[in-house]
Amino acid sequence: xxxxxxxxxxxxxxxxxxxxxxxxxxxxxxxxxxxxxxxxxxxxxxxxxxxxxxxxxxxxxxxxxxxxxxxxxxxxxxxxxxxxxxxxxxxxxxxxxxxxxxxxxxxxxxxxxxxxxxxxxxxxxxxxxxxxxxxxxxxxxxxxxxxxxxxxxxxxxxxxxxxxxxxxxxxxxxxxxxxxxxxxxxxxxxxxxxxxxxxxxxxxxxxxxxxxxxxxxxxxxxxxxxxxxxxxxxxxxxxxxxxxxxxxxxxxxxxxxxxxxxxxxxxxxxxxxxxxxxxxxxxxxxxxxxxxxxxxxxxxxxxxxxxxxxxxxxxxxxxxxxxxxxxxxxxxxxxxxxxxxxxxxxxxxxxxxxxxxxxxxxxxxxxxxxxxxxxxxxxxxxxxxxxxxxxxxxxxxxxxxxxxxxxxxxxxxxxxxxxxxxxxxxxxxxxxxxxxxxxxxxxxxxxxxxxxxxxxxxxxxxxxxxxxxxxxxxxxxxxxxxxxxxxxxxxxxxxxxxxxxxxxxxxxxxxxxxxxxxxxxxxxxxxxxxxxxxxxxxxxxxxxxxxxxxxxxxx
RNA sequence: GGUCCCAUCGUCAAGCGGUUAAGACAUCACCCUUUCACGGUGAAGUCAGCAGUUCGAAUCUGCUUGGGAUCACCA
Numbered sequence: 225x226x227x228x229x230x231x232x233x234x235x236x237x238x239x240x241x242x243x244x245x246x247x248x249x250x251x252x253x254x255x256x257x258x259x260x261x262x263x264x265x266x267x268x269x270x271x272x273x274x275x276x277x278x279x280x281x282x283x284x285x286x287x288x289x290x291x292x293x294x295x296x297x298x299x300x301x302x303x304x305x306x307x308x309x310x311x312x313x314x315x316x317x318x319x320x321x322x323x324x325x326x327x328x329x330x331x332x333x334x335x336x337x338x339x340x341x342x343x344x345x346x347x348x349x350x351x352x353x354x355x356x357x358x359x360x361x362x363x364x365x366x367x368x369x370x371x372x373x374x375x376x377x378x379x380x381x382x383x384x385x386x387x388x389x390x391x392x393x394x395x396x397x398x399x400x401x402x403x404x405x406x407x408x409x410x411x412x413x414x415x416x417x418x419x420x421x422x423x424x425x426x427x428x429x430x431x432x433x434x435x436x437x438x439x440x441x442x443x444x445x446x447x448x449x450x451x452x453x454x455x456x457x458x459x460x461x462x463x464x465x466x467x468x469x470x471x472x473x474x475x476x477x478x479x480x481x482x483x484x485x486x487x488x489x490x491x492x493x494x495x496x497x498x499x500x501x502x503x504x505x506x507x508x509x510x511x512x513x514x515x516x517x518x519x520x521x522x523x524x525x526x527x528x529x530x531x532x533x534x535x536x537x538x539x540x541x542x543x544x545x546x547x548x549x550x551x552x553x554x555x556x557x558x559x560x561x562x563x564x565x566x567x568x569x570x571x572x573x574x575x576x577x578x579x580x581x582x583x584x585x586x587x588x589x590x591x592x593x594x595x596x597x598x599x600x601x602x603x604x605x606x607x608x609x610x611x612x613x614x615x616x617x618x619x620x621x622x623x624x625x626x627x628x629x630x631x632x633x634x635x636x637x638x639x640x641x642x643x644x645x646x647x648x649x650x651x652x653x654x655x656x657x658x659x660x661x662x663x664x665x666x667x668x669x670x671x672x673x674x675x676x677x678x679x680x681x682x683x684x685x686x687x688x689x690x691x692x693x694x695x696x697x698x699x700x701x702x703x704x705x706x707x708x709x710x711x712x713x714x715x716x717x718x719x720x721x722x723x724x725x726x727x728x729x730x731x732x733x734x735x736x737x738x739x740x741x742x743x744x745x746x747x748x749x750x751x752x753x754x755x756x757x758x759x760x761x762x763x764x765x766x767x768x769x770x771x772x773x774x775x776x777x778x779x
Numbered sequence: 780g781g782u783c784c785c786a787u788c789g790u791c792a793a794g795c796g797g798u799u800a801a802g803a804c805a806u807c808a809c810c811c812u813u814u815c816a817c818g819g820u821g822a823a824g825u826c827a828g829c830a831g832u833u834c835g836a837a838u839c840u841g842c843u844u845g846g847g848a849u850c851a852c853c854a
């Protein structure tokens with residue numbers, strides 16, 4: 225076979241060569257040990273939490289080695305394209321503290337770096353140059369099978385193959401077409417895709433070292449995978465090889481789902497005579513499927529938290545997500561955090577080697593805990609500003625109300641805050657309304673909020689509240705105030721904790737019960753910050769109104 | 780079905796042939812607190828199973844089981 229001639233037939237207008245591009249994109253001038261990493265999402269509408277998981281590794285490795293972390297947009301599948309999605313990816317990376325040093329910086333913005341374009345759809349002349357070379361090398365051939373006509377065809381063919389035998393046919397029949405037939409097909413205008421002429425033997429194996437998985441044996445690739453689709457655009461594999469070579473990625477961090485196709489990628493590198501980068505195949509972030517009870521990959525369709533925007537919309541501090549993800553990556557992070565409560569997480573001695581190779585289960589409860597700790601350390605003024613900023617975008621009603629009662633809101637948030645052991649009640653900002661609704665008449669409806677514990681009888685509640693209404697005095701100090709509440713409780717048959725414990729049957733309840741009744745009557749909740757502070761913020765008139773309402777509605 | 784990967788409390792996990800099998804979240808109890816919290820102390824809970832190697836196995840080997848990934852002109 226005359227490969228040179230075949231190459232001319234297939235790519236007669238292609239004049240640029242790989243050598244031209246090797247020269248155009250020379251080796252990076254970086255300090256020894258500096259690693260070049262990248263995240264390469266496809267713009268399909270959202271940025272996946274699993275993507276951020278990997279980007280954390282990329283960013284941290286680049287940071288630790290004084291290297292480069294860049295963003296490349298993999299938009300070679302036009303069908304799945306969603307307008308604006310590349311911006312989403314870039315914005316999410318920025319929000320989640322993994323801003324790229326180089327690459328795509330947003331739609332219409334100037335890209336940063338000398339190795340662009342960083343959007344694959346703009347790199348067509350590069351891909352064709354390498355495609356032509358593959359043909360010249362005798363390592364690629366045109367395939368005229370009409371699998372491209374619809375996804376269904378491929379699906380059916382595949383399922384049929386799976387049913388009929390254990391084996392999927394690797395070698396494509398078109399590899400044996402003679403040049404005359406090819407020429408004829410071309411003349412007839414038949415659509416064609418370019419396939420790798422694989423010369424691997426799946427029986428043979430070789431050693432490969434992955435940065436996370438360690439030393440492994442791989443089978444040689446035998447699949448004549450597609451290098452250029454019939455629309456002339458390369459699918460992932462070929463674009464990956466070319467881009468990461470030309471952009472000089474030193475470590476490719478990607479999900480474990482790529483592991484099975486690694487041997488094919490390596491075969492392309494070898495065919496082209498290019499040294500492949502180092503690889504780090506990360507575990508896949510999973511979740512328990514509520515319906516089936518089984519473990520599965522975090523999926524956008526079923527799990528809102530698979531979309532990084534979810535955490536923004538729910539009002540989590542983005543660092544909380546970073547720290548959680550880092551904890552999944554290197555589980556000793558927690559211990560480090562405990563020992564270094566005030567250092568930025570980027571100071572943590574992160575190591576790729578410490579990444580476990582089993583798939584972690586995504587745990588929102590744990591995130592909430594991390595988040596609560598982080599939020600608890602934010603001073604009230606700053607916290608209010610953060611909540612309002614969030615609410616401006618996601619809950620304008622809340623934003624309005626908070627601004628209308630700005631001073632009160634700030635005092636509310638200041639309760640038990642800015643001290644050595646701050647209160648930890650806010651996990652994310654979308655909880656704020658529910659948590660503090662009783663402070664704002666715009667949100668509070670006491671007729672639906674009365675949830676007294678069943679153990680208190682209506683008459684007991686009414687008696688206590690009636691008594692309390694008589695003595696309520698907001699000019700008292702906290703000690704005096706509580707003393708008044710206590711006296712009032714005693715009159716109604718409640719005792720202080722110690723006395724109560726000695727003979728519970730002699731009393732209606734203890735002081736905690738009495739406080740609980742008053743708290744629920746005023747706020748509708750069993751859990752609020754310090755009641756004294758709440759009452760002062762609410763004002764005497766409002767508190768009396770609420771108490772009277774409860775008394776009358778329980779009578 | 781083929782190939783590959785994984786397996787320690789409910790979850791994240793230390794562990795690298797000899798440990799009372801760390802720690803964190805969650806759960807529960809108690810203490811502190813004249814309330815809610817914060818905090819403190821403690822409890823419960825794990826080596827998937829079966830063989831083998833070994834004086835000795837969570838750790839090494841094999842099988843079984845369970846789970847995951849993949850087998851596209853998607854990435």
